[in-house]
Structures are given as C-alpha cells and as structure tokens.
Amino acid sequence: MLFFNVDMKSLASYIAIAVVFLMLGQSVLAHHGKSVKFDTDQQVQMQGRITKVDWANPHVHLFLIESDSGDEWYVELESPVILEWNGWDESSVTPGDLVQVTGYPARDGSPQVWGKNVVLSGEEVFTGDVSALSLALAENQDRPIPRWPDGQPRLGAAPGEEGYWVPDTTVMMESGVNISMTSFGLLDDIADAPSVAPLQEWALKLYEARQQNFLRSDPSFIECRPPSGPKKWQAPYGIQLLEDRQWQRIFVVPGGGNQDWHLIYTDGRGINTGFPVDNDNVLYYGRNVAEWEGDTLVIQSEGYNEKFWLTGGLPHTTQIKVEERLTRVDFNTMTYEVTIDDPGAYTRPWSMQWNLVWKEGGDPPEYFCQDNRL
Amino acid sequence: MKRLWHLFILIYAAILAHPTFAQTSVPRPDSNEPNTRPAPRDAQGRIILGTPPGEEMGAWDGFGTRPMIIDYDIVPEGSIVASNPYDSYANNPDRPFDKIDLTDVPFMPWAWHLYQQRTRTRFEPYTRCKPSAGPRSVTTAYGTQFVEFPEMQRIYMFPVGGPRHKRVIYMDGREHPGNLKPTYHGHSIGHWDGDTLVVDTVGFNEKMWIDAEGTPHTDQLHMVERFTRETYNTLKYEVTIDDPGAYTETWSSGFVMPWRPGEAFEFVCQDANMAFELMLGTEYESIDRSHLIFP
Numbered sequence: 001m002l003f004f005n006v007d008m009k010s011l012a013s014y015i016a017i018a019v020v021f022l023m024l025g026q027s028v029l030a031h032h033g034k035s036v037k038f039d040t041d042q043q044v045q046m047q048g049r050i051t052k053v054d055w056a057n058p059h060v061h062l063f064l065i066e067s068d069s070g071d072e073w074y075v076e077l078e079s080p081v082i083l084e085w086n087g088w089d090e091s092s093v094t095p096g097d098l099v100q101v102t103g104y105p106a107r108d109g110s111p112q113v114w115g116k117n118v119v120l121s122g123e124e125v126f127t128g129d130v131s132a133l134s135l136a137l138a139e140n141q142d143r144p145i146p147r148w149p150d151g152q153p154r155l156g157a158a159p160g161e162e163g164y165w166v167p168d169t170t171v172m173m174e175s176g177v178n179i180s181m182t183s184f185g186l187l188d189d190i191a192d193a194p195s196v197a198p199l200q201e202w203a204l205k206l207y208e209a210r211q212q213n214f215l216r217s218d219p220s221f222i223e224c225r226p227p228s229g230p231k232k233w234q235a236p237y238g239i240q241l242l243e244d245r246q247w248q249r250i251f252v253v254p255g256g257g258n259q260d261w262h263l264i265y266t267d268g269r270g271i272n273t274g275f276p277v278d279n280d281n282v283l284y285y286g287r288n289v290a291e292w293e294g295d296t297l298v299i300q301s302e303g304y305n306e307k308f309w310l311t312g313g314l315p316h317t318t319q320i321k322v323e324e325r326l327t328r329v330d331f332n333t334m335t336y337e338v339t340i341d342d343p344g345a346y347t348r349p350w351s352m353q354w355n356l357v358w359k360e361g362g363d364p365p366e367y368f369c370q371d372n373r374l
Numbered sequence: 375m376k377r378l379w380h381l382f383i384l385i386y387a388a389i390l391a392h393p394t395f396a397q398t399s400v401p402r403p404d405s406n407e408p409n410t411r412p413a414p415r416d417a418q419g420r421i422i423l424g425t426p427p428g429e430e431m432g433a434w435d436g437f438g439t440r441p442m443i444i445d446y447d448i449v450p451e452g453s454i455v456a457s458n459p460y461d462s463y464a465n466n467p468d469r470p471f472d473k474i475d476l477t478d479v480p481f482m483p484w485a486w487h488l489y490q491q492r493t494r495t496r497f498e499p500y501t502r503c504k505p506s507a508g509p510r511s512v513t514t515a516y517g518t519q520f521v522e523f524p525e526m527q528r529i530y531m532f533p534v535g536g537p538r539h540k541r542v543i544y545m546d547g548r549e550h551p552g553n554l555k556p557t558y559h560g561h562s563i564g565h566w567d568g569d570t571l572v573v574d575t576v577g578f579n580e581k582m583w584i585d586a587e588g589t590p591h592t593d594q595l596h597m598v599e600r601f602t603r604e605t606y607n608t609l610k611y612e613v614t615i616d617d618p619g620a621y622t623e624t625w626s627s628g629f630v631m632p633w634r635p636g637e638a639f640e641f642v643c644q645d646a647n648m649a650f651e652l653m654l655g656t657e658y659e660s661i662d663r664s665h666l667i668f669p
Contacts, residue, residue, distance in 0.1 A: 084555075159525045160546075224503065224644050242530065244521055246427060251521070251532065251540075258503065258644055259539045261532060276639050283640045307645065363542070366557045370503045370537070370644070371581075 034076075035182050036214040036221075038104040038114040046113070048073060050097045055080055055090035057371040060126075062093065062115065064101075075101050075115040077126050081237060081365045086130045093118070093125055107214075132166040132238050132255075136332075136359040143331040145295075148245070153295050153328040155241040155250065164255065164364050165334060166238040169354035172230065172311040173197065185312025187211055196314065203315040203345040210313030218309050224258040224369035226284045228308045229322055230338045232257075233356065238364045250290070255364025264288040264299055271300055279303055282318050299324040310340075317344030332358045411606035413569070421569045421603050423529070424520040433517030433534060433638070434609050436631035441587050442509050442613065443627060444473045474627040485590040485620040492588025499583055503643035505539040505558040508575070508584040508597050509613050509629075514538075516641065517634045529564060529571070534638045543573050550576050556593045558582045571601040584615075592619030600628075607633040 034040065048064035051072070060083055062075040077083060080090075093099060100119040106112040118126040146158035157163045171185040173196045180188040187193060193208050210217075219225040227235055237255030244251060248267035253259075262285035265274070272278065275287045282305040290299040302321045310316055320342035328334045337353040340346065414426035425431045481489060492498075500506050500514075512518050515535035522529050527546035533539070543564040550561050554577030562575040575597045584591055596616040603609050612628035615621065 157526070160527075226642055226644075242521075242523060242526075244523070247425070247431070247521075251530070253540060258642075259505070259537075260642055261538065261540055262640060263638065276637075284642055284645070285640055366559065368505060368537075368539070368558070371558075 034104065034114045035184075035186055036216045037106060037108075037112075038076075039107045040104050040114075040182070042105050043102065043116075044105045044113055045100070045102050046073065047098065047100050050093055050095050050099060052095060053090055053093060057367060058369065060090075062099070062101075062118065064099065067098075071111055073111045073113060075103065075113050075118065077115045077118070079367065081367050082130065083126060084365075085132070085135060086127070088126060093120055099125070132236065132359055133168055133357060136166050136357040139332070139358075139360050141331045141358075141360065145328050145331055152292060155243055155297065155326070155328070155334075161360070162362055163358055163360045164238045164240040164362075165356035166359050167234045167236075167336075167354060168357055170234045170236065170311065172234075172314055172352060174350045175352050181312065184215070186215060187312075196312070197340075197350050198347040199315075200345055200347055206315045207313055210309065210315075215309075215313050218313065219307060220257060220309070220369075225308055226260045226262075227254060227257045228284045228286075229304065229310055229316070229320070230324070230340070230352075231308070231311050233324075233336050233338075233354075234311055235364075237367055238359055239356070240364055252285075252288075253364070256367045256369065258369045259367075260284075262288065264290050266290050266292075266297075271302060275303075277303060279318070282306075284308055286322070296325050296327040299326070315345050316340070316342050319344035326356075334358070413603040413606055420566065421571075422522075423571060423601060423603055423609070424522060430635045431519075431637040432633050432635040433519045434512065434631040435517035435634040436509075436513035436609075436611065436629060437515050437517070442473055442585055442629055443479060443587065443589065444475045473629060474625060478625070479589075480622040480625055481590075482620055482622060488590045489588060492583075492590075496586075496588070498586055498588065499581065500536055500586065503537045504582060505537050506582045506584065507559055507578055508599065509611070509627075510583055510585045511539075511541055511559070512611060512631065513586070513629075516638075517636075519638055532638065535641045535643075537643050538641055543571075550574075556580070560595075560597070567600075569602060573599045573601070575599070589615075590620045591615070591617050594619040604630075609633070 046066050047068075048066040050062055050064050052063035054061040054063070058079055060077040060080055062077065064073050064075060065071070066073050083089075097120055101113060101115050101117075102119075103116040104114040106114075115126055117124050146154040148154060170183050171181050173179050173181075177195055177197075179192045179195060181192075182188070187196075190208060190211055193199075193211065194204055196207070199207055216222070220227045220231065226232070232252065232254045233239060235254040235256050239255060240253045242251040242253065248265065250264040250266060251261055252264060253261045265288065268291070269275075269289055271287055271289050277283060277287065279302070282303050284305055284307065286301040286304040288299055288301040290297050292298075300321070300323055304316065304318060304320050304322075306316065306318055320340065323339045323341070325337040326334055327337075334356040335353060336356055337351065339349055339351045341349040414422045414429070416422055416426075500510060505511075511531065511533065514533035514537075517534050519532045519534065520529060521532060527544070529543040529545060531541040531543070539558070541559050541562065543562045545564050547565075548563060550563060554561055556577060556579035558579060558581065560575040560577040562573050564571055564573040566572070576595070578591065578593060578595045578597075580591070580593050583589070584595075584597070594617050598614040598616070600612040601609060602612075609631045610628065611631055612626060614624060614626045616624045
C-alpha cells in the first residue's frame with residue numbers, strides 16, 4: 001500500500017488539504033483521475049435513496065441517504081461527457097429513486113464514494129466504461145488516408161467531414177518498459193519508479209514524491225493549467241489539429257483541460273526566430289516549429305517552463321527539447337513518437353510512442369476544466 | 375520588432391484602461407493605418423475578416439470599445455469608458471455605430487435588478503478564466519483572430535487573451551440541432567449577407583456572461599451577431615438579443631473594433647499575464663509599474 005510510505009506529518013497535511021477541499025466544495029477539484037481521491041484497492045456497497053443529481057463538470061454527483069445508517073453520501077461519477085457518451089443523461093436517475101451503488105471509498109474517510117456502477121431497479125444506470133477511444137475504435141473505416149491536393153496527408157478531416165484524434169495511451173514510460181500503472185500514470189508499485197524513464201536522482205525523488213502524493217497537486221488538474229508537452233496528445237477528450245495552410249501554421253486544440261490552444265509553425269522559421277520569446281521567457285507550450293519528412297510531420301519544440309508536469313508526474317526542466325513525429329499511417333491511425341531530451345532531469349534522451357485514433361464525426365465536446373462552481 | 379513593441383504598448387494601454395488600473399492615463403493609439411483603407415476581399419470579391427495574404431497578421435481588438443450599453447452612472451468617469459475613445463464615440467452624433475442607452479434596454483424586473491447587482495460587484499466569470507459568449511467573446515484582452523478554414527467551411531475565432539476559448543461558426547449551411555444541450559458558446563451558424571457575416575446562435579447555458587457588465591440572459595437566449603468589416607482597420611459589430619426569459623422585447627446594440635497588427639502569443643489565464651516584455655521591457659521606463667498586472 002502506497003499509504004504506508006507516507007509519514008504521519010505528510011498524512012496530517014493531506015488530511016488538512018482534504019478538509020480545505022471539502023470546505024471549498026468541489027470548486028478546487030478539477031477533472032481528476034479517480035484513484036487520486038478514492039482508494040481503488042477497497043470496495044464498498046451501499047443502498048440509498050437519491051436526494052439530488054448534480055449533473056455538472058468536472059464530475060457528476062449523486063446525493064443519497066444511505067438506507068442503513070440514514071447518513072448522507074455523495075457518489076461521484078464520470079464527467080457528463082463520458083456519461084452522455086454512454087447514453088445516459090441527467091434524468092437517468094431522479095430524486096426519490098432507490099439505488100444500489102458499488103464503488104471505491106474516499107481515501108480521506110469522508111462520506112464519498114466513486115460509483116463504479118449504480119443499479120436502479122435491477123438495471124445498471126451508470127458505469128464509465130465507454131471512452132472516446134472505445135467509440136473511435138468501434139469505427140472501422142477501410143479508407144485511404146485523406147490528403148491535400150498537393151499530396152500531403154491531412155491532419156484533420158477530409159472536406160465535408162468532421163472528426164478528431166483520441167489517444168490510445170494516457171500514461172508515459174520509456175519505450176520497451178512495461179510497468180503496471182493506472183490509466184493516468186499512478187504506479188501500482190512505487191519500486192518501479194526508477195524504470196519508468198532514465199531519471200536523474202533528484203528527478204526520481206521528485207517523481208516518487210508526486211506519486212506518493214497520488215499526483216494530487218498536478219497543476220493541470222488542480223489549477224486547470226494547460227496539459228503541455230506530450231501530455232496534450234493524451235487529452236482524454238481528444239485533440240484537434242486545424243491546418244491554417246494559408247498562414248502555414250497549425251492550431252492545436254486539446255479537448256478538455258482549460259481549452260487553451262497554441263500554434264505550430266510550418267512556415268520554415270527557425271525555432272529561435274520569429275517568436276516574441278526566447279529561452280529566458282519560457283512558456284507552457286514552448287516554441288513549436290514543424291516540417292514534413294515525407295508523410296511524417298516532425299515537430300521540434302523548446303522553451304518550455306517548469307510549471308507543468310509530464311504525465312504521471314514525470315519532472316522536466318527548462319532545458320527540455322521535445323521532438324514529436326506524427327504519421328498518419330491509415331485513415332484511422334496516426335502514430336505519435338516523442339523523444340524527450342532534457343539534460344536537466346534525465347540521464348539521456350528517451351522516447352515513447354503511442355497511437356492517436358480517428359474519432360469520426362463531430363468535434364471534441366465542449367468541456368472546460370475551469371467549469372467548476374464559482 | 376518595432377511592430378511588436380507597438381503591440382505591447384497597445385496591450386499595456388488596454389491593461390491600464392481596465393477599471394482597476396484606470397488611475398494611470400496612457401493614450402491608446404489607434405492603428406497606424408488610416409481608416410480609409412478599404413476592407414480586403416478575396417478573389418471572389420468576398421470580404422476577408424481575418425488577415426489577408428501578404429499582410430501582417432492581426433486581430434480585432436474590441437477590448438477598448440465595449441461596453442455595448444451606454445450608462446455613465448454605472449460605468450463612471452475614470453473607468454474604461456473614460457480612458458478610451460468610447461467617450462468621444464458615444465457623444466459624437468456622427469458615430470458609426472449604435473450603442474443602446476441603458477434606459478432603452480427592455481429588462482424584465484428581475485433582469486434589471488440582477489444587472490444592477492452585477493455592475494456593482496463585477497464578479498465576472500471571465501476574470502476566473504470562464505468562457506464567455508457573444509459581445510464578451512470578441513472583446514477579450516489582446517484581440518481575437520478570425521481564421522477561416524475554407525475546406526472545413528468554418529470560421530474560428532481565437533481570442534489571444536482571457537480564457538482563450540475558441541469559437542466555431544459553421545458556414546456549411548447546417549441548421550441548429552433540435553436537442554441542443556446548453557453550452558458556454560451555444561451553437562453558431564453563419565452566412566454572408568452581402569458584406570456582412572451574420573451569425574445566429576442558440577443553446578447557451580446561463581453560467582457565462584455575454585458582456586463584462588453582466589447583462590443578464592437565460593437559456594432561451596437567441597443571439598444574432600453581424601460582423602461588417604467596413605474598412606481594413608474597423609470591424610462593426612452588431613448584436614441582437616432575443617431572450618424572452620430576460621427581456622420584454624428584442625433589442626440591439628454594437629460597437630466598432632479596431633484592427634491590431636501582431637501575431638498571437640501564449641496566454642494562460644490560469645497562470646499570469648505572459649506579456650513578459652510588456653512587464654519587464656526596458657524601452658518604456660516611463661510606464662507606471664506601481665500597479666499590479668491583472669491576469
């Protein structure tokens with residue numbers, strides 16, 4: 001159990017933090033991986049009558065009175081986006097309904113439970129088993145890669161069509177490494193930390209500390225800071241690439257997060273020219289330039305600040321340089337290969353790759369991390 | 375680089391023009407170009423709302439030309455109104471646009487009381503990085519780029535500052551879906567009426583504000599916006615508010631936005647103002663830095 005690695009002083013501060021969160025209601029907790037807040041190693045079951053359905057970002061909540069104790073409990077569910085993808089809406093359960101809930105208890109002992117499934121009159125009403133990826137994979141288009149008139153592969157939809165990319169991976173570890181972790185990068189065994197990537201000693205310690213803290217202070221979760229670097233290619237609601245060919249730039253619009261966008265220039269400028277910033281003025285998204293090598297878009301970026309975390313809490317420094325290679329290998333699939341070169345945090349450059357899967361039709365859902373209660 | 379510095383002066387002026395920082399009066403220069411330069415058109419003769427080929431990238435900066443409702447009691451002297459050309463526009467009988475007077479806005483009683491409350495507290499969601507719609511979405515700090523994606527048959531609006539939430543206008547002739555879920559931006563469909571882009575939007579939620587003053591609306595809001603690039607450097611913005619939940623009848627207002635040259639830069643509302651050269655630059659020693667930079 002990870003908890004046992006935490007000393008009492010830290011534990012006390014976690015409890016203090018949790019109390020502050022409770023006092024602030026849900027306002028501070030943005031969309032968040034469930035195992036940060038809930039203990040996925042435990043399971044609870046309860047029955048209760050619904051008093052309120054709060055259908056809101058970042059997570060839907062059911063308020064209920066537990067039948068045995070008469071206590072009020074709060075059942076946290078996936079985001080409205082995911083529940084709606086699953087075919088449910090805010091009238092799927094209504095106040096007065098008697099439901100059975102199976103789920104994970106809150107780590108802080110508060111009367112909250114992550115609703116793994118919610119059963120009403122013998123029928124499952126809520127589970128979170130459909131993702132953008134599963135929807136995308138369900139579509140089997142046997143079609144050629146859409147291309148621009150000049151032959152270059154399109155990074156978006158063919159004319160008259162719509163769609164966006166969803167990642168098949170939401171964790172980071174070096175290619176060739178196979179370590180068990182949750183879907184957002186929390187290690188099952190903290191002893192695996194040194195194998196995730198070639199971390200320098202200080203970076204390993206920081207990575208372990210973030211892991212032992214259940215990644216709860218990841219700025220992209222807690223403060224809705226941009227999911228930057230490779231992380232934006234793992235946005236759970238997908239990513240859209242808008243090719244502004246007239247101006248030779250690509251708008252990168254991650255689904256979810258704070259919905260901030262940034263630009264990749266394909267006009268041949270150097271990474272140190274034509275930007276109003278330099279390495280003394282570092283950014284969340286850095287400076288991004290790209291060129292085509294055959295059917296592969298090669299993106300070089302640097303000038304990143306240190307205020308964001310790589311997925312799973314992997315550290316980086318302002319020395320980081322990121323090379324990303326995007327190749328649309330078929331209609332449905334774009335391979336994403338990333339090489340991270342950060343002599344400030346890693347002992348050598350390291351790489352990883354995953355796939356982006358085409359989600360045919362529509363745009364990423366309107367979802368804002370900052371869509372909380374205040 | 376000179377252009378860049380101009381941009382930063384403009385940004386700084388915009389910041390100082392914000393009511394919180396209005397104590398310092400910095401002139402807000404207009405574009406260098408005269409307003410007689412004709413609006414750019416494409417090969418088919420259609421107006422280009424964004425940057426035409428071969429020209430310097432730019433954006434529409436409506437930040438200084440709001441609000442859309444004239445009222446000197448609630449937006450007093452010393453505020454943004456007094457520190458930008460709005461004052462002279464508003465009092466100029468030949469002004470090129472019509473802002474509605476507060477007394478002409480057909481508020482329902484609850485909406486009138488809420489408006490007064492909001493203009494006092496000014497607890498605007500935008501200041502907490504929440505998206506906003508309509509007139510507010512085009513009056514964000516640092517301007518808004520209008521980018522057309524012809525093959526997608528869409529026009530996107532990319533604000534440079536503020537919550538930095540993009541807006542999509544569908545130009546492919548589609549209708550509004552029947553079962554819209556309320557969202558911050560609603561569902562926008564556009565078409566060209568001569569030289570004017572007409573954008574029709576429904577499906578708003580009630581969490582956002584449509585302007586910085588907090589002019590109320592409900593989820594019944596149906597908004598029609600008209601964008602007319604009258605010259606290269608001016609974009610006339612007109613909006614019609616049709617909301618039977620908050621107003622006894624339909625009403626309209628508008629303003630004119632100046633063109634500001636300059637490419638977009640990173641801005642993260644949640645973080646801080648990243649106009650670093652503006653904050654740290656050495657060329658403008660005379661700039662009063664005794665006040666905080668607002669996010």
